[in-house]
Amino acid sequence: MFQIGSIFVPVTNLAKAKEWYTKHLGVKEIDSWEGGAGFYFPTGSVQLGLMEVSEPQPTDFNIGNGQKNSYYNFVVQDIHEAYDHFSQNDVPTSEIHEFGGMKFFDFFDPDGNPFSVVDEDLSSPFHKENVRKMQEKDQH
Template sequence: MFKIGGIFIPVTNVKKSIEWYEKNLGAKLIDSWEDGAGFYLPNGSTQLALVEVDTKQPTEFVIKGNKKNSYYNFVVDDINLAYKHFHENNVTTTPIKDFGGMKYFDFYDLDQNPFSVVDEQVDSPFHSNNVRKLQNMD
């Protein structure tokens, strides 16, 4: 009945951010409006929207102490290729880390919004193929 329709990202300059998201994430513009723009990514069905704000807004939450977690992540098949792509385009990233077989790193957009990139292991219950199997069982 429900599925994720869109993710909204606060940005302070929508025009510059449109260019950044197109270049660095391969986002394809669907349409724009006075203070925003909507995109699709070549893979997946969730849409992405940039919404212009006056001041920076958080795109992460605090777990414990000062440890933070982003609200959403991007999944890739080849994390090393994604990491190389960001470095070639001078995008700030953290080092690639291994978390129980899953590899991940964070990157930051023009407003320093943090996002995670993950490369889920094939045998993980969270891998898209395994989730698809669960969906087909319903």
């Protein structure tokens, strides 16, 4: 019944952010409006909206012990390719970490918004193929 339609990101310079997200995430613009713009990814159905704000807004939350977590992440098939892409384009990143068969790192947009990049191991219940199997099972 429900699925994620769009994710919205607060940015302080819409024109600069449009260029940055197009270059680094490969999104394509659908349309723009006063103070915002919508994009689609080459694959998947979730859309990305950039909303211009007067001052930076958090895109993460505290989870304790001084750690933060992004509200959402980007899934990739090759974590090292994604990491190299950001590194070669001078996009600030954290180191690649591993946890429970998952590899991940964070990257930061021009406003300092942190986003996680995740590469799930096929044995993980969260891997997209395993989730797809659960979805198919629920439909029967």
